[in-house]
Amino acid sequence: MGDIAIRVEEIGKLYRIGKREKYKTLRDTLASAFTAPFRNAGKLLRGEWADPGESDPTIWALKDISFEVQRGEVIGVIGGNGAGKSTLLKILSRITEPTTGFAEIHGQVASLLEVGTGFHPELTGRENIFLNGAILGMKRAEIERKFDEIVAFSEVERFIDTTVKHYSSGMYLRLAFAVAAHLEPEILIVDEVLAVGDAAFQRKCLGKMGDVAKEGRTVFFVSHNMAAISSLCTRALLLDSGRLKVSDTPQSVIEEYLSKTRKDAGVPLSERKDRKGGGKVRFTNASVLNNRGEVVESVVSGQDISISLAYEIPSSEKIDNAIVQIKFAGGLGQQLFACLSRTSSRESIELVPGARLYCNIPRLPLAPGLYTYSIWCKVAGRLEDLVSEAGMLSVSEGDYFGTGIFPARTVGDFLVAHTWSTR
Amino acid sequence: MEESVQVIRIEPSKGWVALQLKELWAYRELLYFLIWRDVKVRYKQTALGAAWAIIQPVFTMIVFSLFFGRLAKIPSDGIPYPIFAYAALVPWTFFSQGLGQAANSLVGSSNLLKKVYFPRLSVPIASVLSGLIDFLIAFIVLLGMMLYYGIHPTLNVIWLPFLLLLTVITSLGVSLWLSALNVHFRDVRHVLPFLTQFWLFATPIAYPSSLLSESWRTLYSINPMVGVVEGFRWALLGVETAPGPMLIVSSLVALALLVGGVFYFRRLEKTFADVL
Ligand SMILES: Nc1ncnc2c1ncn2[C@@H]1O[C@H](COP(=O)(O)OP(=O)(O)O)[C@@H](O)[C@H]1O
Numbered sequence: 001m002g003d004i005a006i007r008v009e010e011i012g013k014l015y016r017i018g019k020r021e022k023y024k025t026l027r028d029t030l031a032s033a034f035t036a037p038f039r040n041a042g043k044l045l046r047g048e049w050a051d052p053g054e055s056d057p058t059i060w061a062l063k064d065i066s067f068e069v070q071r072g073e074v075i076g077v078i079g080g081n082g083a084g085k086s087t088l089l090k091i092l093s094r095i096t097e098p099t100t101g102f103a104e105i106h107g108q109v110a111s112l113l114e115v116g117t118g119f120h121p122e123l124t125g126r127e128n129i130f131l132n133g134a135i136l137g138m139k140r141a142e143i144e145r146k147f148d149e150i151v152a153f154s155e156v157e158r159f160i161d162t163t164v165k166h167y168s169s170g171m172y173l174r175l176a177f178a179v180a181a182h183l184e185p186e187i188l189i190v191d192e193v194l195a196v197g198d199a200a201f202q203r204k205c206l207g208k209m210g211d212v213a214k215e216g217r218t219v220f221f222v223s224h225n226m227a228a229i230s231s232l233c234t235r236a237l238l239l240d241s242g243r244l245k246v247s248d249t250p251q252s253v254i255e256e257y258l259s260k261t262r263k264d265a266g267v268p269l270s271e272r273k274d275r276k277g278g279g280k281v282r283f284t285n286a287s288v289l290n291n292r293g294e295v296v297e298s299v300v301s302g303q304d305i306s307i308s309l310a311y312e313i314p315s316s317e318k319i320d321n322a323i324v325q326i327k328f329a330g331g332l333g334q335q336l337f338a339c340l341s342r343t344s345s346r347e348s349i350e351l352v353p354g355a356r357l358y359c360n361i362p363r364l365p366l367a368p369g370l371y372t373y374s375i376w377c378k379v380a381g382r383l384e385d386l387v388s389e390a391g392m393l394s395v396s397e398g399d400y401f402g403t404g405i406f407p408a409r410t411v412g413d414f415l416v417a418h419t420w421s422t423r
Numbered sequence: 424m425e426e427s428v429q430v431i432r433i434e435p436s437k438g439w440v441a442l443q444l445k446e447l448w449a450y451r452e453l454l455y456f457l458i459w460r461d462v463k464v465r466y467k468q469t470a471l472g473a474a475w476a477i478i479q480p481v482f483t484m485i486v487f488s489l490f491f492g493r494l495a496k497i498p499s500d501g502i503p504y505p506i507f508a509y510a511a512l513v514p515w516t517f518f519s520q521g522l523g524q525a526a527n528s529l530v531g532s533s534n535l536l537k538k539v540y541f542p543r544l545s546v547p548i549a550s551v552l553s554g555l556i557d558f559l560i561a562f563i564v565l566l567g568m569m570l571y572y573g574i575h576p577t578l579n580v581i582w583l584p585f586l587l588l589l590t591v592i593t594s595l596g597v598s599l600w601l602s603a604l605n606v607h608f609r610d611v612r613h614v615l616p617f618l619t620q621f622w623l624f625a626t627p628i629a630y631p632s633s634l635l636s637e638s639w640r641t642l643y644s645i646n647p648m649v650g651v652v653e654g655f656r657w658a659l660l661g662v663e664t665a666p667g668p669m670l671i672v673s674s675l676v677a678l679a680l681l682v683g684g685v686f687y688f689r690r691l692e693k694t695f696a697d698v699l
Contacts (some may be wrong), residue, residue: 096696103433
């Protein structure tokens with residue numbers, strides 16, 4: 001072994017961004033063709049208007065990325081939103097071209113950026129298996145051979161001749177994943193497919209990924225699920241703003257990522273420019289306190305925690321009719337819950353220059369993982385300050401239920417107190 | 424030992440890119456499934472199903488027969504006007520439907536294009552080819568009409584497969600241009616009905632091309648649908664207008680459209696996933 005499976009050399013990808021519509025109208029282009037007929041008509045024919053021009057604002061979604069993947073390695077890719085993970089997968093899947101550099105893929109490859117791509121609601125489960133299989137690159141004979149297995153794996157035997165628009169979303173996902181799970185490429189490229197579906201589904205996906213990895217195939221996948229990365233991968237890559245920051249063991253890359261995100265969250269709130277609102281109040285700092293009131297980087301499930309907010313009031317006058325909200329989102333940006341002062345308290349909030357505001361959350365019901373929170377403040381019904389992703393909340397395993405048993409990592413975002421009884 | 428592993432090289436393409444027709448061939452099963460999907464969904468969705476394939480050309484024929492045949496008394500090369508028009512409307516409907524389906528095909532499959540790799544050409548090709556079923560149904564009606572009018576096809580009918588191929592080439596050629604442009608210019612969709620309308624009257628469907636002199640006819644057949652339509656009438660209805668030179672010109676133009684279209688499409692292809 002020791003052969004190369006994927007080689008990436010100085011890959012870069014330039015995207016055109018900006019306010020401009022991504023697509024233009026033929027009318028406008030033709031109109032401008034009249035003002036500079038030859039140049040523009042030539043452009044239209046050569047397809048050049050489609051290339052990022054100098055006049056457009058552009059962004060390097062990836063820049064100078066180089067790495068190699070040996071056969072049999074399982075590589076996890078981590079990075080914040082907009083780090084370029086999807087772009088990298090899209091380039092390796094040949095969906096989009098790199099702007100610079102090149103990559104080589106040695107061996108038969110399949111990529112799975114989404115489960116159920118190409119599923120058609122008007123077709124039956126059976127028909128969709130064939131269609132989706134063909135789209136993922138399977139030969140018809142291969143699909144026929146594996147058909148029974150796929151159906152059995154999907155657990156939707158009874159509905160296999162029903163059009164999938166009548167499926168529940170769970171059935172739909174299971175069927176879609178069943179097709180994908182029966183791909184047998186040498187190299188598998190997977191995007192965050194684990195982010196959809198319920199816990200059981202996610203476990204099934206992870207299990208299948210683990211099997212694939214054990215069979216000695218090369219797997220290259222993106223995940224926000226640090227537990228999955230650390231348990232499945234032999235190596236991890238950290239992307240940040242389009243650059244490859246680290247390539248190391250999953251454990252150390254995860255630590256690097258978490259510490260970096262913590263640092264980011266520590267960028268003084270007061271320096272954040274991307275805020276909205278009138279500005280009568282401005283949050284200047286947000287930090288997480290543990291049950292002893294110490295500022296910490298990480299809290300534990302089931303602990304009493306507080307979010308401490310510092311703010312400034314440019315007018316230096318006391319404000320006594322504020323409403324404040326802290327809204328929590330999961331690592332994938334999914335909305336989890338909000339602490340809204342108007343609903344949790346009958347009193348308005350009083351903001352006094354120089355004081356801090358605390359939001360206390362007893363017995364934190366979040367599963368281990370990385371969360372972000374956004375804050376806003378309204379005064380007399382007007383939005384005065386809003387900062388999204390104002391801070392980061394890193395939760396590690398804790399004895400939430402007081403049983404000495406730490407809840408497993410892959411059962412969703414929340415822990416809910418409950419008891420069992422028999423009658 | 425192991426067989427030699429296939430190596431895929433991914434790099435920016437410059438200028439005019441290779442056509443990769445071999446790859447298109449390797450993906451022929453996908454093409455088949457895409458056609459199959461289009462056909463299946465179309466017949467499942469519309470309540471009228473297969474009838475729809477007939478309704479459109481037949482109704483157009485009726486309207487044309489009334490207005491152009493009866494009222495305007497437009498000549499029809501000595502053949503009953505209804506079948507004269509219908510024989511042209513069958514390939515025409517395939518052509519115009521093909522354009523309509525294909526022009527929007529890439530935008531309609533944007534999710535597919537953003538998530539899976541496969542030769543992008545398959546998408547508009549599948550859209551055009553899926554119209555063949557409708558064509559077949561409409562064609563059977565044409566055979567029925569020939570029986571009714573007692574018209575026997577001449578030996579020239581052996582040219583029919585070639586004429587059908589020419590229709591497909593023309594439709595595909597234009598579709599490739601339109602579908603690729605439509606990704607970047609979403610108003611292509613609005614231009615299309617106008618274009619088809621215009622094209623309909625620029626093609627001898629409601630009238631015979633024999634209104635023109637021989638040399639003008641040849642020039643006229645720069646519109647490849649002229650060759651197609653007159654070819655169909657000649658092969659099936661035994662219309663006298665010898666389509667030889669017209670067919671040659673039309674075929675050359677159609678081929679040029681197709682080849683140009685494929686290259687243009689391939690050139691723009693790399694931008695599809697970023698813009699969609
Ligand atoms: N089609 C596109 N057009 C313009 N910009 C894009 C496009 N796709 C991604 N980007 C930009 O490229 C950067 C990287 O995006 P992406 O690869 O999706 O990051 P990630 O998957 O890590 O969240 C982002 O800034 C994003 O806005």
